[in-house]
Amino acid sequence: MYNYEWDSETGGYVLTTIMSGITRQLRPVFYEELELLGFNKYWRYTKTDKPLLWAQTRRYIYKGRLVAEVNSGGLYTSPDVKVHENDLELQPVDVTAMIAKNKPLHDGVVQSTLETIYRIFKEYKAKKIDVFYVAFSGGKDSLVLLDLVQRALPHNEFKVVFSDTTMEVPDTYVAVELAKKRWPTLEFHTSKSHMDAKETWELFGPPSRTQRWCCGVHKSAPAILLLRQLVGKADLKALVFDGVRAEESDSRSGYSLVSDGDKHVTQVNCHTLLDWNTAELYLYILENDLLLNNAYRYGAIRVGCSMCPMASSWWEYIANSVYHECTHSFVDIIDNNAKQKFSVTADRIKYLNTGGWKGRVAGRYLNIGDNGVIEQYDGKMLTMYILGKHADWREWIKTIGDVVSEGNNNYSIKYKNYVYIFNVEEVNNVLKVSIENYLITKDSIRFIYLFKNVYNKAAYCVRCKVCMVECKHGALNIDSDRVSVHDTCKHCESCLDKKKGCLAAKSLHVSEGRGNMSLKGIDRYRHFGFRKEWLEYFIDLGNDKFWSCGKLGKYQFDGFKVWLKESGITSSNSITPLGTEIVRLGANDIRGWAIIFNNLVYSSTIVRWYVQSIDFGIEYKIIDIITMLGDNHSISTRENAVMSLKETFKTSPIGIELGVGVYELKGKAIMAVTRTAWREPDPVVILYSLYKFAEAGDGYYSFTLTELINDNRQRAGISPARIFGIGKDQLKQIVQGLAIDYPDFIGAAFNKDLDNINLRKEKTLPDVLKLL
Numbered sequence: 001m002y003n004y005e006w007d008s009e010t011g012g013y014v015l016t017t018i019m020s021g022i023t024r025q026l027r028p029v030f031y032e033e034l035e036l037l038g039f040n041k042y043w044r045y046t047k048t049d050k051p052l053l054w055a056q057t058r059r060y061i062y063k064g065r066l067v068a069e070v071n072s073g074g075l076y077t078s079p080d081v082k083v084h085e086n087d088l089e090l091q092p093v094d095v096t097a098m099i100a101k102n103k104p105l106h107d108g109v110v111q112s113t114l115e116t117i118y119r120i121f122k123e124y125k126a127k128k129i130d131v132f133y134v135a136f137s138g139g140k141d142s143l144v145l146l147d148l149v150q151r152a153l154p155h156n157e158f159k160v161v162f163s164d165t166t167m168e169v170p171d172t173y174v175a176v177e178l179a180k181k182r183w184p185t186l187e188f189h190t191s192k193s194h195m196d197a198k199e200t201w202e203l204f205g206p207p208s209r210t211q212r213w214c215c216g217v218h219k220s221a222p223a224i225l226l227l228r229q230l231v232g233k234a235d236l237k238a239l240v241f242d243g244v245r246a247e248e249s250d251s252r253s254g255y256s257l258v259s260d261g262d263k264h265v266t267q268v269n270c271h272t273l274l275d276w277n278t279a280e281l282y283l284y285i286l287e288n289d290l291l292l293n294n295a296y297r298y299g300a301i302r303v304g305c306s307m308c309p310m311a312s313s314w315w316e317y318i319a320n321s322v323y324h325e326c327t328h329s330f331v332d333i334i335d336n337n338a339k340q341k342f343s344v345t346a347d348r349i350k351y352l353n354t355g356g357w358k359g360r361v362a363g364r365y366l367n368i369g370d371n372g373v374i375e376q377y378d379g380k381m382l383t384m385y386i387l388g389k390h391a392d393w394r395e396w397i398k399t400i401g402d403v404v405s406e407g408n409n410n411y412s413i414k415y416k417n418y419v420y421i422f423n424v425e426e427v428n429n430v431l432k433v434s435i436e437n438y439l440i441t442k443d444s445i446r447f448i449y450l451f452k453n454v455y456n457k458a459a460y461c462v463r464c465k466v467c468m469v470e471c472k473h474g475a476l477n478i479d480s481d482r483v484s485v486h487d488t489c490k491h492c493e494s495c496l497d498k499k500k501g502c503l504a505a506k507s508l509h510v511s512e513g514r515g516n517m518s519l520k521g522i523d524r525y526r527h528f529g530f531r532k533e534w535l536e537y538f539i540d541l542g543n544d545k546f547w548s549c550g551k552l553g554k555y556q557f558d559g560f561k562v563w564l565k566e567s568g569i570t571s572s573n574s575i576t577p578l579g580t581e582i583v584r585l586g587a588n589d590i591r592g593w594a595i596i597f598n599n600l601v602y603s604s605t606i607v608r609w610y611v612q613s614i615d616f617g618i619e620y621k622i623i624d625i626i627t628m629l630g631d632n633h634s635i636s637t638r639e640n641a642v643m644s645l646k647e648t649f650k651t652s653p654i655g656i657e658l659g660v661g662v663y664e665l666k667g668k669a670i671m672a673v674t675r676t677a678w679r680e681p682d683p684v685v686i687l688y689s690l691y692k693f694a695e696a697g698d699g700y701y702s703f704t705l706t707e708l709i710n711d712n713r714q715r716a717g718i719s720p721a722r723i724f725g726i727g728k729d730q731l732k733q734i735v736q737g738l739a740i741d742y743p744d745f746i747g748a749a750f751n752k753d754l755d756n757i758n759l760r761k762e763k764t765l766p767d768v769l770k771l772l
Helices: 031-037 095-126 142-152 170-181 196-203 214-230 276-286 294-298 315-323 324-337 346-352 392-397 440-461 464-471 502-509 532-546 552-566 577-585 590-603 605-613 622-628 635-651 683-696 705-709 720-724 727-743 765-769
Strands: 001-006 011-018 026-029 054-057 059-063 065-071 080-083 131-136 159-163 187-190 238-242 258-260 266-270 373-378 381-384 405-406 409-413 418-427 431-437 474-480 483-485 619-621 662-666 667-675 703-704 745-750 756-761
Touching: 001 196, 011 095, 011 276, 026 703, 031 294, 031 315, 059 605, 080 418, 095 131, 095 142, 095 238, 095 266, 095 324, 131 142, 131 214, 142 170, 142 276, 159 214, 170 187, 187 214, 187 577, 196 214, 196 324, 196 502, 214 238, 214 502, 258 605, 258 622, 276 464, 294 315, 315 324, 324 346, 373 440, 381 440, 392 405, 392 440, 392 483, 392 756, 409 440, 418 440, 431 440, 464 474, 502 622, 532 552, 532 577, 532 619, 552 590, 577 590, 577 765, 590 605, 590 683, 590 720, 605 635, 605 720, 619 622, 622 635, 635 662, 635 667, 683 720, 683 727, 683 756, 703 705, 705 720, 705 756, 727 745
Parallel strands: 131 159, 131 238, 159 187, 238 266
Antiparallel strands: 001 011, 026 054, 054 059, 059 065, 065 080, 258 266, 373 381, 381 431, 405 409, 409 418, 418 431, 474 483, 619 667, 662 667, 703 756, 745 756
16 A cells, blocks of 8 residues: 655646655545535536546645545535635646656555455455455445456456345446446346345334444345355355455454455455555546446545445535435434424434434334343343244244143253253243343353344344344245244354344333443543543652652542542552552553553443444444433533543543554543454463452352353453454464463363353453562
8 A cells, every 4th residue: 555645747647666755545536526515616627537636535636736625414414615716717637748757656556455355356266255255335445356366367257246236326236237237248147135225224223323233134134145046055165355444444454355254254355455545546547437326526525325324424415415315314314213202393304414413322212122132131031021922932943943832831942051940931922031040150151142132123123134144054035924943053153143143122112221221320420531641750750759749630639530440440549459560550551551441331321332332343423422322311420421531531541552442632631432353362461360350250260251251231251352352263372372371260162163261260350460
């Protein structure tokens, strides 16, 4: 990936290896965008197919000069235009000369990518991949991707699949048809869910940043189901060349070239363009005279669904202005659901225009949001009441094991060498399921998790077929009126192993209030964060002098006192053995901050909520996080709590260096945050996190890697995977290394079906810290 510098001679740019060069994403600007925004009132230009100038997101560059900017904008609001140079006569970019200047460097990028495509193809063909295909969306990335793959591989060795979400803008369908004419020897196919997008928006509720059911339902699942049909193999293994690029987001920058099973167990993803930037991308498009989706001519940075919770307000303005016939029906669905929350039309319009709908967490305020499954705990007994469509529970439970009827509505099922007895009876069209829940073993915890997910599926399943894709053995079949689990089921649990067990259940369930009770004290920090400079004061002055030093104001002092206690550094204003070790490490050691953060996850209500509620790789607007905290607290309480988090991210290494809150600033204010993984996790810190996990789980020091990774909010212990964003394979490698380096603390066995982790009970958390 090269940087670029502006070239006033061509009106374009030149790739450069100089690191100080411009690195922002760019895009060509065409006359259609200028007319949409009203620039024709200020500038003169010819309506040509060529680019007239360039934009870095919303900054307009002409021959290296910043000539205009646009700000704000939304679904119903035009952006504010700020012109820096009036009365310009724009000359089209000299594309031919620009291409010639960039050819030496750019040819190297292209050639390297062609070689990579062929190498990956040969490597995975030898691994018995059943089908190779290009994921084609009709956008700029997939157009470049498709041209590269068709140059690198024989045309009969791969297929092209366009996933029609039925949410596309008309110009995307035009681009797909033009691509078919451009490459007539390629095998094009269109995959599409059996359900229209408007239907699924009504069934699931509008998607949001945390409820992205739409990608699985309308993209990946239909594509894989189509390939199974084309290949004639239910247990198909596919490799997809996709257009994911690291430049697009912080989360994607951490991707590897090839990932196996990250999205679906039946699919390998090759991120062919991972290291390309937009400068290289548009050079390729211009040099090879590739067709370009017309949406880019109106100013689109990315072209996707007409309404998307991940889209920017910029795209919403373009889509609603240019493609209103596509957006209005989805806007109506959002608006109808918003009536549950806002009775005044003006409030709903603001909610839509500012993207408030994108922050939805679950089913609250949806017309169809409900609790299809109600859980009650009475001593050792778990009772569930299934209120929804529960006819399929007998099929779904087959995915755990064989069920035997014991009479009197009692059933038995064997899981991991233990037989569980449960009772199922129907009363007034409500299914009542009872099971004893008293065993505290890794297998019983896993079983109850799967068992509950069976009934979530029975209550909520809308036949979206995503679970069919998760079944790599082809044992699960879902059609319009029934679910069938065949005898070929291997009980791999893939179809059950997701939050609530079901995309619809996750999207529609309504919090019953238990979680809100645990949010008591979220604003106890006087809205101040855990500042690095305050920890430096504490370390420099020492525990005895710090309490009377007068370095902090009263409210700052009160807030920091809580942070010190909850981080485990102090207790009753006295330093703890654990605090002594953190002081020894000092305020500049990221390992100490990782320990502090790990402790806060267990003792700080707002930090624990954040870790459990905020997913990795998704940008959350601050207003969305405040909304997610629910209505059981006043707006000021929620704002103070989130202010404490924001200040912690900004004034300590927890935010950027640990990746807990990578923030976006507007002036000095944090407007949005994204959780990313700790890029270089320290093994001893992870060992500490494992001991913390064990202590929180009633001294349960033996567990499997699978159980550790499983994200279950009901358990007391929180996995280091959830705390630090560590994937299963990476965590496995770290644990293996710890077992070799510190056998007195940890043992591990990863052989065939065994993935046991054993911690030594005689060791303590301060013992672990002494290893640092």
